Amino acid sequence: MSASVPVAGVDVGGTNIEVGLVGDDHEVLDRAKAPTPTDGPEAVLDTIASLVGDLDEEPLAVGVGIPGVVHDGAVLTVPNLEGWGDSFDLVGALGERLGGVPLALGNDANVGLLGEWVAGAAAGGRNVLGLWLGTGVGGGLILDGRPYTGSRGAAGEIGHVVVLEGGALCSCGRRGCVEAYAGRRMMASAAAAMHDAGRDTELFAIADDEGKPRPTSGVWARALDEGDALATELVDSAVDRIGVAVGSAVNLLDLDTVVVGGGLAEKLGQDLADRVAEAAGPWMLRPSPDLRFVVSELADDAGVVGAASLGRATLLGG
């Protein structure tokens, strides 16, 4: 028997930084958490170093997932964190703070899929698409049994597959992306516009009732539960558009697994994955008989577990 090798996984989110001490079998042994500083990368690194220092044991390696484009250990862009410039050598700068422990860096969507792949719903998949339904629509890929990040770390953007040329305006400035229909930001803005124009909906009343400034996944789920017609229409339309994009991805990549995750998936469970499968079905040319659609299993832990797995790979020469 070999002793367990604890590795730290760091999940940098727009709101919080979560750190987990993760064991050989991907179990989370200890946790630490703090709000994400909004004054740039140095403060974020200080917080990461402090959280890692708070863990029960000193990790033998550290993996970090960050909501940006990552290539060769550097962060190229971080659209959703404040105060980050265009490119930043995160591995170098964090390595100094952590005394030279082996470090790896990945994009949060890819790292989350890695978590689901090593220890969650995507386990055993060889060609996997991860589809994360949040404020936007993110994604990640495992291809030929290996994480796939593309030429400069920007692969996996299933949310910006175009399903309707000339369709709805997306937050990226283009038209017809699946995110324009299925990202929570765009869905809330469509709901608000239709509400202003006189359509009935309980979405905003439910948000108020739950003390949320805007409809969260929980608010959408409750509105669906209460039979809110507008919320139902918008979610139906989101699932339909996701089906088209996933169908196209299956035609291009002949996948064996599609994992659906993110806030709405946590609320709706396997039912949402089944609905995506049903919506994608008509668009698929020759899907593998092994193709399965599954809901994520690790929820928030996917990021920490995936990041730790990325860190662990540095110990294997990976």
Next chain:
Amino acid sequence: MSASVPVAGVDVGGTNIEVGLVGDDHEVLDRAKAPTPTDGPEAVLDTIASLVGDLDEEPLAVGVGIPGVVHDGAVLTVPNLEGWGDSFDLVGALGERLGGVPLALGNDANVGLLGEWVAGAAAGGRNVLGLWLGTGVGGGLILDGRPYTGSRGAAGEIGHVVVLEGGALCSCGRRGCVEAYAGRRMMASAAAAMHDAGRDTELFAIADDEGKPRPTSGVWARALDEGDALATELVDSAVDRIGVAVGSAVNLLDLDTVVVGGGLAEKLGQDLADRVAEAAGPWMLRPSPDLRFVVSELADDAGVVGAASLGRATLLGG
């Protein structure tokens, strides 16, 4: 100096079977060719064996590219050849005829891209999409520096990426696929319908003049050259739709190379690749600065050279 190891590459097309004896540096040393039999797989295998026997030297390995879905040495479906059933053990049956020489089998679109990758326009690419504009729109992928064929050999179908949900009817029975706008079969049928409805076009007169029963790539190229308005509109629309699909593929896969090939690419050259680049540009979220669009270089030889490369890999334990 080592002696050259000649390998046969077999390109099974809807009209002809072409066989090449290919040297270490991917040069075609000898050729043989015959019409593709239309009475099923056994006749096709007899023709392949006879053509391979006609070559100047006995090959040390044989690779075969075939217009069907291929997985684990078997042909699963061959939609465009007559008399083929649902699944056929081509490697086994051809191996018997060729006396046990090492054999490999691939899909024609993937094999064509392999040719362009080992010895043509895609050389040096690590993440490559091949886009073949013919009767339909085919495709192939190289990902992370390796040919990628997916879970059951069906990957690469860029022609059945949906660009316009609810759009034009495609030959696959779905709506809005890029092939519905950019496949020659569908373009000719759109041109015929508009011609019947009174639109002027020289397309069909040119086809008659060249003795073709329908507009070939050469006929389309000549119509463009002569400023035919309808042909120009249809090609413009095809390029625009291709741009959307390629943009989506770049967002999903963060490619470094897109190779445009097939009949129309041979006629129009790099100009067509440049037009595809221009059409894809607005749809790309974060393209790699290294991304390049190139026209195929090997023309018809891509299939033979790629198939030989597939065969050669069997000698390397690949």
